[in-house]
Amino acid sequence: MYILIFFLAHWYLSLFSQTFFLHRYAAHQMFTMSKGWERFFYFFTWVTQGSSFLSPYAYGVMHRLHHAFADTENDPHSPSFSDNAFDMMWKTKNIYNRILKHKENVDPKYFKNVPYWGFMEKIGDNWLSRIGWGTAYTLFYIHYATSPWMYLLLPIHYLMGPVHGVIINWFAHKYGYTNFKVNDTAKNLLPFDFLMMGESYHNNHHKLGGRANFGVRWFEFDPTYPFILLFNSLGILKLKKNNDLNYM
Template sequence: MVIIIFFIGHWFLSLFFQTFFLHRYASHKMFTTNKFFEGTFYLLTFICQGSSFLNPRAYAIMHREHHAYSDTEKDPHSPHFFRDVFQMMVYTAKSYRMHEKRLKDPEERFKGNIPEWRTVDYIGSSMVSRIAFGVLYVAFYVVFATQWWMYLLIPVHFLMGPIHGAIVNWCGHKYGYANFDNGDKSKNTTPFDFLMLGELFQNNHHKRPNRANFGAKWFEIDPVYPVMKVMHWMHIIRLRKAYL
């Protein structure tokens, strides 16, 4: 039971900061916040993503490219140009690495207004940090695992961030239904999206990319949006008025 709780906790905490901080804040600036809370969210993203920490600048630039070139050959992770999800993940990783290492100069429209903390970026992206988190995950399983099959979950911990991204990018542009004609192949994979915290409402999101609520119809519930509303009410963040 301890292992299951740990796995579920890691899944949702990592996913929450990916959608809340990397996606909705770093990429789209759906809300504003002060430097203290920005730094807090930055650190929590590093801690919760652990060995699969994603650099906010690299993530934001690549995601902005994705919106600009959705499901075309310039899209850094459209599933319609790859034989399987693993090929897409490898290509996405290469694109991400180019931005992380600043080996590629992005278009001017994709730059700017992105949170950066070079120290955390350096530590979080270092092999030492990734290995250290991996050792901690394995140690936790050695202490608390009660069944052999539990150890099969360990690789998911190692690659939690990329796995979340792969699920969203592959399923959200291949399977499901569309509320809007966006000129791409984005889909709402499911009418309820708790397991991916609203990220699989891709068709809605591509229609209104800066809207904080990813749901569009009454039954499409984005579980992160109420959390953001509470944080707005508490003055931790300020949602952009046009997209409340």
């Protein structure tokens, strides 16, 4: 029971950081927040993603490139130019690292207003930090696991961020349904997105790139959007009015 609770907590907290802070804020600027709250969610992302911490800075820039060049040779992660998901994610990793180290030749417009906190970036991308989180997950399993099969979940903990990424970037460009005609292969992977907190409404998102609510049809519930509305009402963030526009 403890292992299941821990796995689900890590899955959804890590996913929330990715969809709320990295995706909807860092990449698309669907809402604004103070520098204090920005740093709070920077730290929250490190805690919840742990060993698989993804830089809001590098993620934000890379995701903007994905929208600008979706399913072309310049797309950082398109299934159309990879034989399998592992090959696609390896290419993604290389582009991500070049952006992170400021070695990728990217048009300056893709960096506009992308959050950057050097201190937290260095901690999150440090291998001592990554190994430390991985060790903590392993020790938790050693203490609470009641069956050998449970240890099969550990690699998902170690690579939680990339696992979430490949589900959308690979499968949601191959399987699912569409509500809108777009110039790429983005699809809605799930009609009721209990698994990816709204991220699987990928076709909707590619059509309405700046819309904070990824659900469009009556049955498409986006679990992240109520949190955005709550944070907006509490003054933690300010939701932009022109919310159906793209980030650029």
